[in-house]
Amino acid sequence: MDALDLARWQFGITTVYHFIFVPLTIGLAPLVAIMQTAWHRTGDERWLRLTKFFGKLLLINFAIGVATGIVQEFQFGMNWSEYSRFVGDVFGAPLAMEALAAFFVESTFLGLWIFGWDKLPKRIHLATIWAVAIATNLSAYFILAANSWMQHPVGAIFNEETGRAEMVDIGAVLSNVTLLAAFPHTIAAAFLTAGTFVAGIGAWWMVRSARRGDEATAQVYRRAVVLGTVTMLVSGVGVAASGDWQAKLMFDQQPMKMAAAEALCEGETGAAFSILTIGDLSNDCTGVRHVLTVPGLTSYLATGDFSAYLPGVEELQERSEVLYGEGVDYVPNLAVTYWSFRLMIGLGLGSAALAAAVLWLLRLRQVVDRTWFARLGLLAIPTPFLASSFGWIFTEMGRQPWVVVPNPNPSGVDGVWMLTATGVSTSVSAGTVLASMIGFTLLYALLAVVWFRLMVRYAAEGVAETEPDPSPEARRAAARDHDDDSSTPLSFAY
Amino acid sequence: MELATVWFVLIAVLWTGYLLLEGFDFGVGMLLPVLGRKDRERRVLINSIGPVWDGNEVWLLTAGGATFAAFPEWYASMFSGFYLALFLILLALIVRVVAFEWRGKIDDDRWRSWADRALIVGSWVPAVLWGVAFGNLVRGVHLDADHQYVGTFWDLLNPFALLGGATTALIFLTHGAVFLALKTDGDVRRRAGDLAQRLAVVTLVVAGTFAVWAQVAYSVPWTWAATAVAALALVALVVTTRARREGRAFVASAVAIVAAVVLIFGSMYPDVMPAIDPANSLTVQNASSTDYTLTIMTWVAVVLTPVVLLYQGWTYWVFRKRLTVEQIPAPTGLTFDRV
Numbered sequence: 001m002d003a004l005d006l007a008r009w010q011f012g013i014t015t016v017y018h019f020i021f022v023p024l025t026i027g028l029a030p031l032v033a034i035m036q037t038a039w040h041r042t043g044d045e046r047w048l049r050l051t052k053f054f055g056k057l058l059l060i061n062f063a064i065g066v067a068t069g070i071v072q073e074f075q076f077g078m079n080w081s082e083y084s085r086f087v088g089d090v091f092g093a094p095l096a097m098e099a100l101a102a103f104f105v106e107s108t109f110l111g112l113w114i115f116g117w118d119k120l121p122k123r124i125h126l127a128t129i130w131a132v133a134i135a136t137n138l139s140a141y142f143i144l145a146a147n148s149w150m151q152h153p154v155g156a157i158f159n160e161e162t163g164r165a166e167m168v169d170i171g172a173v174l175s176n177v178t179l180l181a182a183f184p185h186t187i188a189a190a191f192l193t194a195g196t197f198v199a200g201i202g203a204w205w206m207v208r209s210a211r212r213g214d215e216a217t218a219q220v221y222r223r224a225v226v227l228g229t230v231t232m233l234v235s236g237v238g239v240a241a242s243g244d245w246q247a248k249l250m251f252d253q254q255p256m257k258m259a260a261a262e263a264l265c266e267g268e269t270g271a272a273f274s275i276l277t278i279g280d281l282s283n284d285c286t287g288v289r290h291v292l293t294v295p296g297l298t299s300y301l302a303t304g305d306f307s308a309y310l311p312g313v314e315e316l317q318e319r320s321e322v323l324y325g326e327g328v329d330y331v332p333n334l335a336v337t338y339w340s341f342r343l344m345i346g347l348g349l350g351s352a353a354l355a356a357a358v359l360w361l362l363r364l365r366q367v368v369d370r371t372w373f374a375r376l377g378l379l380a381i382p383t384p385f386l387a388s389s390f391g392w393i394f395t396e397m398g399r400q401p402w403v404v405v406p407n408p409n410p411s412g413v414d415g416v417w418m419l420t421a422t423g424v425s426t427s428v429s430a431g432t433v434l435a436s437m438i439g440f441t442l443l444y445a446l447l448a449v450v451w452f453r454l455m456v457r458y459a460a461e462g463v464a465e466t467e468p469d470p471s472p473e474a475r476r477a478a479a480r481d482h483d484d485d486s487s488t489p490l491s492f493a494y
Numbered sequence: 495m496e497l498a499t500v501w502f503v504l505i506a507v508l509w510t511g512y513l514l515l516e517g518f519d520f521g522v523g524m525l526l527p528v529l530g531r532k533d534r535e536r537r538v539l540i541n542s543i544g545p546v547w548d549g550n551e552v553w554l555l556t557a558g559g560a561t562f563a564a565f566p567e568w569y570a571s572m573f574s575g576f577y578l579a580l581f582l583i584l585l586a587l588i589v590r591v592v593a594f595e596w597r598g599k600i601d602d603d604r605w606r607s608w609a610d611r612a613l614i615v616g617s618w619v620p621a622v623l624w625g626v627a628f629g630n631l632v633r634g635v636h637l638d639a640d641h642q643y644v645g646t647f648w649d650l651l652n653p654f655a656l657l658g659g660a661t662t663a664l665i666f667l668t669h670g671a672v673f674l675a676l677k678t679d680g681d682v683r684r685r686a687g688d689l690a691q692r693l694a695v696v697t698l699v700v701a702g703t704f705a706v707w708a709q710v711a712y713s714v715p716w717t718w719a720a721t722a723v724a725a726l727a728l729v730a731l732v733v734t735t736r737a738r739r740e741g742r743a744f745v746a747s748a749v750a751i752v753a754a755v756v757l758i759f760g761s762m763y764p765d766v767m768p769a770i771d772p773a774n775s776l777t778v779q780n781a782s783s784t785d786y787t788l789t790i791m792t793w794v795a796v797v798l799t800p801v802v803l804l805y806q807g808w809t810y811w812v813f814r815k816r817l818t819v820e821q822i823p824a825p826t827g828l829t830f831d832r833v
Contacts, residue, residue, distance in 0.1 A: 039820075066591055070591075074558060079574075081573065088570070096559035096564075107552050150579035425570075432578065453830070454596060
């Protein structure tokens with residue numbers, strides 16, 4: 001493998017790994033904020049117990065998300081310096097904005113939330129977790145603005161003199177239609193992930209408590225199950241709706257990715273959606289055989305019309321050769337795009353359908369003490385994580401061989417495109433990239449084991465008993481003591 | 495002042511924020527085995543920066559993002575050129591972040607000692623390597639005509655840069671000790687004060703030597719002012735730590751760091767990444783983004799940076815009290831059957 005392949009593997013490994021933790025943080029921070037708000041509004045201790053329980057899981061997860069996120073910002077310059085030179089004028093701005101507008105807020109207010117229990121007034125303490133929740137979602141907006149620009153560059157021109165892409169319209173970059181579709185899709189997927197997490201753990205504990213005859217605790221977890229499944233259902237609809245919009249944009253902006261998603265070698269009118277394909281799906285288009293197809297569905301996904309014509313990869317290859325030059329294979333890896341597309345859709349829709357079934361079953365009240373329901377809850381948890389991973393693998397592998405995909409709109413940006421192969425650092429040797437890849441991978445593997453064990457252990461601990469909320473007079477007295485006497489223990493510390 | 499120069503100054507400001515704030519975090523982590531003899535004392539150290547270390551680290555991410563946005567060529571040449579050094583820094587920062595958050599999650603002595611090792615190594619490595627990196631930026635590196643780094647990793651370990659690494663490590667150690675003397679009470683405060691007093695003398699000698707070497711060999715006349723301020727601040731640090739004036743000592747170490755950043759960036763200007771062959775240097779001009787991008791980013795920075803300072807300042811105000819071992823509760827982590 002040369003430095004290019006290694007740099008691509010490194011980006012793939014570090015990014016997919018980072019994005020295991022990110023969707024959970026993005027979705028769980030608002031859900032914990034909702035739990036704390038419910039406690040604040042109703043005074044119901046059960047919500048406080050859930051807040052602290054899921055809050056601890058959020059913190060364990062947040063740490064590894066932050067730690068692996070630092071690599072993301074640095075590796076553009078380390079492994080992709082030619083890419084950075086070419087796009088920095090445009091691409092750097094959303095990254096800097098993300099740090100200034102979002103990272104500062106989430107890190108600072110998370111510190112306030114962790115250490116501010118009993119120290120800050122309740123209302124302000126509640127505001128800190130909301131600040132974290134909003135900032136994590138805002139950071140997704142900026143990073144998706146950067147990514148969407150790679151998928152569909154707007155608001156920029158190619159400057160022949162400097163040989164780089166230059167920004168001419170920040171408004172266009174931040175309102176890129178690709179971004180407007182990708183943001184709700186990613187956020188909805190994150191809420192689906194967190195909703196499944198909360199509902200799954202809640203279901204397991206609800207059944208366990210009910211079977212022990214501890215009806216009071218089962219009622220605590222029932223709230224988590226309902227909050228989680230409602231979140232799943234709503235976000236499942238959001239994922240599907242935004243995904244449908246994305247497919248139509250993709251057909252306009254990256255027809256090759258659409259064709260690769262279906263492994264459609266030759267153009268077809270009323271292209272079917274295949275559930276399963278046999279054959280080796282190699283890029284030379286021999287031996288691909290679709291079985292189990294839904295007629296016209298791919299055409300419908302791409303255009304909204306079941307009988308529309310979809311160009312195949314061979315035709316698109318020829319079209320690209322005319323536009324961007326010969327000697328380049330413009331077809332992404334068909335096996336990876338085809339299967340990741342299916343797995344993303346199947347796993348995502350599966351989670352949402354499950355949520356609908358669970359809500360219906362809960363109404364019947366027959367599942368609250370069934371062990372199969374507890375097992376189902378735990379089994380459901382990984383599903384949306386996998387769907388997110390496959391979604392990113394699909395969208396990033398599907399844009400190959402481009403790192404910046406040409407904008408096909410003739411009135412749009414001109415000349416702003418880059419092949420992945422030309423974006424790699426020229427001054428970094430393959431051995432160096434290999435060394436860092438091995439280093440990151442080994443460390444990440446170790447951290448994944450610790451993360452998983454911590455999450456399982458803290459989930460298995462369940463909600464803690466809480467002390468009754470002190471009367472307002474007692475709180476004021478405690479606050480006075482706090483000012484006078486510095487020996488009051490920290491209630492929530494490292 | 496033209497925009498590219500404004501951004502050069504802004505990036506220096508972001509680095510100042512980072513080194514000033516994360517500097518004492520590093521110092522606290524580096525001093526963990528020295529000042530934290532029992533677990534409760536180590537937890538006093540860790541909790542003294544507990545609410546703020548993550549926010550402090552974002553100054554680095556912002557400096558990185560701002561360099562990418564404002565000086566793409568600088569970002570590209572520096573990050574690919576200092577590859578292995580940055581790789582080591584990243585590994586260190588990763589283990590440091592998770593060690594902070596996960597240390598207290600398992601109630602087990604062996605686990606805690608692993609987390610402590612991660613905190614110590616994770617603080618020492620960047621504390622030294624940032625100094626090495628800045629030393630090389632001041633001294634100049636091997637760039638070719640395309641601004642590609644053509645030196646090796648070993649070229650970065652020259653005597654001047656290594657002295658730079660020793661300088662940052664010592665400044666952060668002293669800064670951290672002074673911070674702990676200011677933020678804790680009891681035994682930890684006393685030991686931190688004693689240590690700060692001794693460290694201040696060594697720092698004065700080493701950092702002073704580095705500053706004068708940088709000034710004489712690689713800088714321009716006006717930065718003599720920064721060198722003088724740094725030297726005065728280091729002398730003041732020796733005096734104030736001896737007198738146990740903790741607040742003033744913290745101001746002195748902070749001023750020394752600010753002056754050091756001014757010296758480093760002042761000596762580089764108008765280059766952002768000086769080359770050994772000056773014709774190949776990356777300058778404020780040839781490394782910068784377009785005026786359009788710089789204008790947008792200026793507005794973003796001008797509006798948001800004061801807000802950041804405001805709420806970060808508020809955090810320091812909320813957690814302004816000195817910490818003592820008495821305030822540290824029994825471990826709240828869970829036990830594992832086997833860890």
